[in-house]
Amino acid sequence: MRVALLFLALFLSAPPPMSAACTGVNISTGRAQSVRAIYRTRVNHAGHYIAEATHDRKSGRPLIIYYRRYNGLPATYRAFVRQHECCHHILQRQGRDSHDEIAANCCAWELEDASLRASSRP
């Protein structure tokens, strides 16, 4: 019983691992919605972006679009980019400045830290 309670306490106190779906805000409905990832990795972004957090113009669905430069990155950097772009959507969902790159970086590091802690549990 004691062990079960310990596991329950660890489970309830743990932040969700990064494998959990990224959720943003649909700008047409104002409701939370899962972020759709689009891989345009054969295309260079005009501004040489690696990826961008944006919304579908018609439906308002939150999107992350990955461009050609994303392909050439090491796996750890790609993971950070995914988290960073997700964090732009998280910031918006929280009513914060979604264009704040420093806040998106801090959020991404927090998600990475939470993910590492979750994956290192027995």
Ligand SMILES: [Zn+2]
């Ligand atoms: Zn950014």
